[in-house]
Amino acid sequence: MLSFVGRSIIQKIITLFFVSIVSFLIIHLAPGEPSQVDPLNPKFTPEMVERFRKEFHLDKPLYLQYVYFYRDLFTGKTVSWKDNQSVLRKIWERFLNSLPLFIVGTIITWTLSFPIGIRAAIFRGGFYDRSTTFFSYLLISIPGFFFAYILIIFVVTRFHVPVIGMETFGLGDASWLRLIMDRVWHLLLPSVLGATGGIAILSRYVRSQMLEVEGQDYVRTARAKGLPEEQVYYKHALRNALLPFVTMFGLILPGLIGGSVIIESIFSWPGMGRMAYEAILARDYPIILTVNFVSAVLVLAGTFVSDLLYLVVDPRIRL
């Protein structure tokens, strides 16, 4: 057990090291330079460009830039090239904005897909099963931005509520109920959109897991004992079908920072995805690289957590 943990941590650190190199190279090998972003801007005199290059070590060779960048990142001194603010603080602020979207989206995904998937498995081949199958393909195939506009048209024309942004600007001191409802309406659409793909995939997965367990001997035994169907499904089948989903808790970690670039820019939601998008537009390399690095850390941490959870949950796995 301990040796497994140690080995996998070392392996993940090595992977992370290479990820840092690859992402650094991708960004810096691309044509164009950040100091040339705005050559027509009269404020950008050659002296300023020179100072800019010096300040951010852009005049140094590439490997030194790499060392400087990650040294600054680990000591928390990285600053955005755009406004000289600390990158980590900026990311943290935006992260707090994205967090409600992520939490609500995850709750919607997990609470909806289980009932849908289980019911589809119980009535497999029936009308319900076939229609949920079709709908899940529909949800996987629909482009997020198109679905977003359909929902916006629907909600705005039907309920007459504002949905863009995090809250209605200038609501002032309305009653607290009004303020809360305003927040909820603004939160609802982007988190539903974030959850659609998840619901479609997860409910299919729940269904196939249930069907697999369904064929096992212990389920047949339970049925042969004459247990009521309810008990067979929810006690014998479901509990065993749940096993792989425990590990999926680890795999949703990367979603924390991924955010959705497209959905956050449609809804003008000042979250991570939108910040990353703005950073890409502005060629703000420190932010792009930091977001990339942090999300790589989360992916690796997620797989690590899911491996550990598997170890804890599944007694058949011994190391």
Next chain:
Amino acid sequence: MRRRSRLQESWRLLKENRLAVIGLTIFILFFCIAFLGLVLTTGTDPTFDPARVRLQEKLQPPLSKPNLETLRPEEVPKLGVYLFGTDDLGRDVFARMLQGAWVSLTVGFVAVGISVLIGIFMGGIAGYFGQSNVRVDQVLATVVLLLGGGLLVFGARTPGVVLLVLGHVYILFSVWSKRIWGKRPIPKWMGVLYKDAISADTLIMRFVDIMLCFPSFFLILTVVALLPASMYNIMIVIGLTSWMGTTRFVRAEFLSLREQDFVTAARALGVNHWRIIFRHMIPNAMAPVLVSATIGIATAILTEAGLSFLGFGVPPPHATWGGILSDGKRFIFDAPWLTFAPGFAILIVVLSFNLFGEGLRDILNPKLRERN
């Protein structure tokens, strides 16, 4: 019972799966429309001109008739009606959709083609030659070559060229040394170089792990934004960032196929490696690759539409579905057809690929095949 050929059997299974048949039909239809669109919207005097601006006819709803009095004869749409309406510059949305269809189709197919080629190559090496080790000298030579190339790109000419020459000299030397030395024992100081460093399988799969760490849409967005805007860049970038799944499938298939009797038999007959791989193993490993490729096309089309929507797609005068939708979002309440036409087009095409891919998975599944 008459043995049916594999193709007939697949066709029979396909016909049973209604959703997959619908998917295939739309897929073929889309292919024809995209090809027709390419023919009809290009050239000096295209039948449907996607770039023709008619400011007096802007934001006409679908199926509306053009006002013949204000238009010059060459400006009148060939169908005599704006099938999908016009956009804010009075361009015919139908013509623009036709032009965009070809972009979606080629981006989907070329990107997946690239990723499948890389996937089969990497997965094949990992699965077939996985157990053989990469030697220290090979790693060193690669590092030297890469470093040389890198230095050359960054303007450090002299050291770059020196390293590149050194690397190539070493490769030539190692090829020659086998002939010169023959069976004689290798001197001790070179023994270090010939030590096994890491198995090919580990090397490739670790690389896959590294690639999987990147948030894919964000990575694609970054690279596409940094590179000059063009359709080919998008295809290549999507292809280069989506080969990991195929690699894993092919590797797993190859690992199990390598132990099969027909491969052992082929090896016993003295068939060389490449013939075994291409003639015996790849055809048998194609099933999961085909399925993931079909679904990959759907994903690639969605990714391209997303990029176009964010404004990083094919540069402007050329129409793409995501681009039409992005231009139309300002008029979402006044001219919803600008959102719905491309949106439904993307939805239907992606859905058809997904349905067909899932159907294909069932058809190629041997468990279903043997049932009767």
